[in-house]
Amino acid sequence: MKTILISGGDINSDFALNFLEKNETDYIIAIDKGLMFCHIYGIRPTHIVGDFDSLPPGILETYENNPEIHIKRLRPEKDDSDTESALHVALELHSDTICLLGATGTRVDHMMANLQLLAYAALRGIQMYLVDAYNLVTVLTASTILKREEQYGNYVSFFSMGDEVPGLTLKGFKYPLTNYFLTNASCGLSLSNEILEEEAEVSFASGILLMVQSKDK
Structure with missing residues (x-):
């Protein structure tokens, strides 16, 4: 099973859309502000995860009545990051390959946490990649x-x-x-x-x- 996670960091839209077109996937998980990218470009996620503190109002509501989309709401005060929670969802879906888009940007602390998720997945036998327009990172x-x-x-x-x-x-x-x-x-x-x-x-x-x-x- 292949899963693509779309997080809320910097996303080069041309690159991301081309990546999604060329890579077949079983699941697309939109993570918090990453749902805005999906909304703008008409990408229907299979799952949505986040506390939605960085998502503009009105976007989540357009997906709430779709029974084919699973929404996992997180509390703002939590132990795991939104992206880590989305990774757990991907593991529960028995994903053996996971690609993470939107995981880089201005917040170095978030990027470091995302790099550590690559190791978390690898130690469980899952091949996980962090991908942007200029880098492909794995463990x-x-x-x-x-x-x-x-x-x-x-x-x-x-x-x-x-x-x-x-x-x-x-x-x-x-x-x-x-x-x-x-x-x-x-x-x-x-x-x-x-x-x-x-x-x-x-x-x-x-x-x-x-x-x-x-x-x-």
Whole structure:
């Protein structure tokens, strides 16, 4: 099952609409202000989640009488963010792939929380991506192969999501690494790499590895 979450951060409408058109999905979950994007562009979500403190008045009401749309109202004072609550809904729907749009913007604290959700999903065996017009971010918990023809943008960077990622080895990249000890206080050697071969290999001994594929404007 594939689910797309639409949050209330910055959304490049041309990119997001193209992404939604090209990616078939089983569920679309609009998160709080993300519902405004759906409303403007005629996208019907299957689920709506939020405390709706940042949603302009009148928008939610247009969906309330549709029995095919499930609405989960949250209290403003809560332990989970709106996006984390939406992730739990996606997990309850047995999603095995989750894409998050609208997760970047001016609030660095919200963006950091969204990056941590990638690790939360990965540790439960769920592949989750944070996507915007210039970045595709995911978390790796095991070695993987990247295909150059499927690369998102030109650059690939790696960061430790825990204390350390020992044994980081990169093959098929412009700047290869062998058994590099990556910590959350050092990333210079794992920043802005490029795939040279048709396939590139990322391997590591343990830990949680954040992978950012990006492009310039």
